[in-house]
Amino acid sequence: MSGNIYRDVVKVFYTNLHIDGENLCSHVKGIDMEITPDVWTALTGLKYAGLRINHGNIGVVEEFNKMQYYNFIFIIKIIKYNYLLIHNMCSN
Secondary structure (H helix, E strand, O other), rough: OOOOHHHHHHHHHHOOEEEEOOOOEEEOOOEEHHHHHHHHHHOOOHHHHHHHHOOOOOOOOOOOOHHHHHHHHHHHHHHHHHHHHHHHHHOO
16 A cells, blocks of 8 residues: 555445444454544534434434335436446447
8 A cells, every 4th residue: 555545445444434323433454443523523624413314213304205215316326327338338
């Protein structure tokens, strides 16, 4: 590895990233990391707040239809795939 950014380490960090209570936690190269809300705010200047709609906590979001959301994401992926397929066919 060389340079200021180690892409593989960043990839492992995000792959292992999970939420434990209010803390963001990860594990990279034998090192456990924990980012508290105070550290997050100090590093990014952003509030560590907002509504979580993952892990089944969607009851507080009125009129949120999980299946409709998943279908929308699936359709977007199909459109992108078809675009890339057609674009590659036209390029050759």
